[in-house]
Every structure is written in C-alpha cells, then in structure tokens.
Amino acid sequence: MKPNPLPNARPGQPDQPARPRRRPGLTLPLPPRDPTSLAVPLPLPPPSAPASFSSSPAAPGGAQPPTASTQTLALADLERVRRIGSGSGGTVWMVRHRPTGWIYALKVIYGTHEDAVRRQICREIEILRTADNPHVVRCHGFYDRAGEIHILLEYMDGGSLDGRRIASEPVLADVARQVLAGLAYLHRRRIVHRDIKPSNLLINAARQVKIADFGVSRILAQTMDPCNSSVGTIAYMSPERINTDLNKGVYSGYSGDVWSFGLSMLEFYLGRFPFGEQLGRQGGDWASLMCAICYSNPPEAPPTASPEFRSFIACCLQKEPHRRHTSSQLLRHPFITRAQVIAPAAPAPLNNCVPLT
Template sequence: MEKSSDGFVRADQIDLKSLDEQLEKHLSRAWTMEKNKKKQPDSDSTTAEAATRQRQEWEIDPSKLIIKGVLARGTFGTVHRGVYDGQDVAVKLLDWGEEGHRTDAEIASLRAAFTQEVAVWHKLDHPNVTKFIGATMGSSGLNIQTENGQIGMPSNICCVVVEYLPGGALKSYLIKNRRRKLAFKVVVQMALDLSRGLSYLHSQKIVHRDVKTENMLLDKTRTVKIADFGVARVEASNPSDMTGETGTLGYMAPEVLNGSPYNRKCDVYSFGICLWEMYCCDMPYPDLSFSEVTSAVVRQNLRPEIPRCCPGSLANVMKRCWDANPDKRPEMDEVVSMLEAIDTSKGGGMIPLDQNQGCLCFRKYRGP
C-alpha cells in the first residue's frame, strides 16, 4: 500500500495484467457461479455447493470479525487493527468500486490480484512468514467499530485478515535507529529471519517479487516476518513467462528493471539490498530518480556503498546476492548457511557518523 510519488513504483498497481492464468480462471469460475446462484436460486445445487467449497479454505466468518482503528492508508483501502474470533489481527480492507470511478475491467483486475494474494498466502506456514487467517470477497456482513458505534461497510468491500504484529514494519524500525545503528548480532539475526522466510517461499515455488523492508514486519520479540504477497506468484517453469517491471525502486534486480525474464533470484538480489539497509539503517540511492537508478544499476553496475567497518563475512553475502548475473547469486538456503556461519561475538556493527571511527567497530553495547 505504498504511495506513488516521484521516483517510486507502487507495487500494488504493477503487473496486474500478467497474473497467473490458473488464478484468473479460478476467479472467473467462482464469480460466475456466485452470480448464477443469485440469479437462479433454484438452479443446480451441486454447482452452488462447488462454488462454496472453493472458498471455504480461506473464507472467514464476518460475524466473528471486529474491525477497529486504522493502521495505514493507501489508494485502494486501509489496514485496520481488529479482533477475529478473539485473536488480535490486522485487517486489510479493499474498496475497488468507490464512487464508480473504476471500470469493470479495472475492478476485475484488482479482484484477480486479491484472489492471487489469498491463493498464495493461505497455504503458507512458517515462523518467518506472517500468518494468514482468512479473507472474504464482497461480504455484506462487515462493520467497523468506532466511538460512535458500528458502521456498516458496502458489499463490494473485500478484506484479508492476518496476525497482528505489534513491532510494525522493519523499515520503520530501521529509521528509528538511523543514528544509533543496530548491534551486529541484531543485524545478523534479522537477516537470518528474512533469509529463512524467503528460503521457505522458494521451496514452495513462490517468488515474492517485492522484497523490501517495508514488506517485513516485526513481532513483539523482534522476529522478522515476510508480509504483503500482492505481487507474489508461483514460479513459472518457463522463465520467459515471468517478465515485467515488478517491485520497488532500489530493490529491483537488473534483469527485472530491464524487462528481461527472471526467476526467484530476483528475490535474492532484493535481499542483498535489504541486508545492506539493515546494517546501515539507511536508504539505498536516496538522491537518485527512478530513471537514474534504473540506468546506473543496469548499465553501470551501481550498488549501495558498503561501509569499511562492515565485516568481510557480511559484505561477502551482500556482494554475492546482488551480483549482476542471476546465475551467480546463491540460493536462499545457501544464504542462510552463510549467515549462520558468521561470528557475532566480536561485534562488527555499523559505526554512527558522530562517533570516533577507531576501534568502536567492536563495541558490543552499540544498538538496541
């Protein structure tokens, strides 16, 4: 739900036309059955039951959902705090037909993206992947709880319900520690969390395609969990089936920026940028426009500058992950092994700019 502004790509509006054919067929079939069921109440009950069964795997009971205050806002809707069946949750509400400004084709594409996200997410089970609880598409039983009582929602509202993670986005956590920086052991542990989550996704043949610190959330113990599968897709057996600029400025691999075929190694590249960001608590290429970054990354092999105080073991992981040649990048399970082998007992964290650049690289108490 990233805002679109100069020099940035908003992931939730990209690549909707190239959604998996299987998911598009599923969407069309499910909605056709639902439409026919409403028009012909006495039609074949077997067909209606089949449509219901298709959605039972991930559909929530709206009567068990309490929607509370807003956590974040975006073009297509909002993310709210909530409670589902007694559990704290985050609720992503999407409204695609607002005031009739969108065409039927646009709404169909957005619904297809919604179905894609649900189809990918509901099957996943890993400690470093945000837990999916359920979803509903076009339910009339949704209400938002306010100080003045309950407000009913339009029937075209759809929602995704996931576990609530009180630590917020990893990006925000890094910004808070921009001056002080993070202790080396914290950097490596967070990197391990993210790499293990991505390794799991890749083992399930899922390419996230928008790996960035804004899409990583923290629980109360500061464990990193991957979120936002809005542009994720099952990896195609034919690499040429996966093309198009999908992702976010600064994290996109050269082959993605180029519009060339790509595979799961685009996530490995993005992980390398995230690793640099976790170590430095800074943004990659803050002063460059989209076109400048695209040109420099692809043609001049531009990468973030690794600080001299960064231990070689960690710097090596960054460099291998963001190699211009996807074939030379490691698989994520190899990245996990490399990170597990790093010794954090002697420190090695980033030195704040306002501190002496001497032996402070090894101060164990730096960072939270």
C-alpha cells in the first residue's frame, strides 16, 4: 500500500518532509521616514516636456469663466492688447484669446535659463496651476518659446495696490482679510510666497484682492542678478531672513510672509514706507535699510490708529519669528473680525485707495 503524500508535497515531485515556511513573530523593521514627505519623490519633467499647458481662461472684463472648462490654449491664439507692466527681467502684457475673447495677463520673462531651471519651473508651474482660491491669482498656463518663458495669468483690471494709501480702517481690514485668506490657503498647501509686498497684491473691479507672483519668481531669482531691484525686495524681508544670526540661522518662510504682510498693511495705512522716507524702496540706501530692519525697533502703527489696528500690526511685526501670529491666527484678530464686510457690489474698488503724491 502506497502511503499518502505529505501535505506540502507538490505533484510530480518526490515526497519531502513538511517544513515551516516562516518563523512565528518574526518582523522586519521599516526604515524611518518623515511622514510629511513623499515615499517616492516625483521625477522632474524630461527636457522634452510639453511647451505649453493651460486650464480654464479668464473671462472678458475680469469675470471668471466656468471652472469646468479644460480648454488648452495655444500661444499663437493670444493677441497682445497692450503692455501693463515692465522691468529689467521681463514684461507683462494684457492679452486676448482670439477664439473666446477671454482676457489674460501674459508675463514674458527674458533671459537664458539652464535646462535644470526650466524643468524645475515646469514642475512648479504644474503645482501652482492647482491653486484654487478666490484670493490667489490663477496661473492658467506656461509656454517655453525661443528662449523666453511665458506665464499666462488671471487678469486683474484694477492693477496692483502699490503706491496707494488706504486710510479707512474698515477698508484696510477688508483688504487685510482677503490677503490673509489667500496667504493662509498657500501656507496650508506648504507654499511660501517669499515676496509679499504692495506691488504683488492685485485688485479687480469686483473689489477682490488677490496675491500674485508666487513660486516661479523664487526659482527665477536663482538665475538672475541678485542686485536687480534688490532694494524693492529687501525692503519687505524679515530681519532673520536678512541676518540669519538673529534667529540662530533658522528661517521660516511662513513667519517671513507674515512680516512682509504686516509691513505692507502698515504702508497702506501710513501712505509711506514704514521705515522712513530716506530708507524708501526707490533711491534709498539699501545698506542702511537692511541695518534698520535688523537692528532698529519694528515699526508701529501711529497713536491715532485704533487699538485693534495697533495690536494687529504688532502681532505681525515681531522681531522674534516665533512671536508673530500665523496667517490663520490673524484672521481671528479683532481688527479683522470687528470690521464690517464690504459687499462686492459696493462703490468702485479704488475709491478708498488714494494714490500717493
């Protein structure tokens, strides 16, 4: 009589004694990993990545189109209407999409950039295109043509708030609330702006204030002349960003954004740069300006301002970064919560923003 095969024996193989396939209780430790980082980093786009990509366009006159639109725009279909801004690094044009009539802002950046920088810009643009907040300027597309980088942005028909005074505290509170809402949204997504200033705060006919020029400018700064418009950038830098010795070499971009925001709000209220006319952003001594930011007392709201506004500015302009409020905390400050919300259908958006003389 032939004995029965062993339980672990395979057909066509000689019978073998059963062996345990694993040791009970045996575990292998997993390597430590930062829970905030990706397990597998995303690769950079290849050099032959598509030269253009786009999302929904901006409607004529500044109105917003349906967000469900996924039409891809060709650069050849964008008609330049007029120039709305320029500098040594590039030009911003108001453009019209011929097939639909939608209006955009097209930022054309000059200069030759290395392939690695271009690939990084492509990657960052893809991240920025996913930003969807009513207080952040939408990025609709990116084009790389003939050595120039084109960035298609939402058009804001009211322009920037640079050079404007906002003496009314309720109006300024509404502007601050909108900027903080956009800033808190970016910070929740781990996006640091690094260049909050009045010229990067735009307004439209619906009285919406939005944050512009984030992300890509930081990458391009690595390849451009660091002294180009240095005073305009340094003017809003936090003390610990200028002098890393002030905070033991630790710099938080989030608290740095709050400092820049607070300085901008105080400038709107005063109608001048808070560190003084002689240390202004144009024609000033940038070395003296850096010393003033790092070693003088932070600017304060004047005694004529309300206690709430004075407290609000003090919460932003703290020398020690850990003492500054976060953007989310500032949204709950009495200066913001007590202010009457101005309806979008109220008077023209710039009536209370008086141009500086």
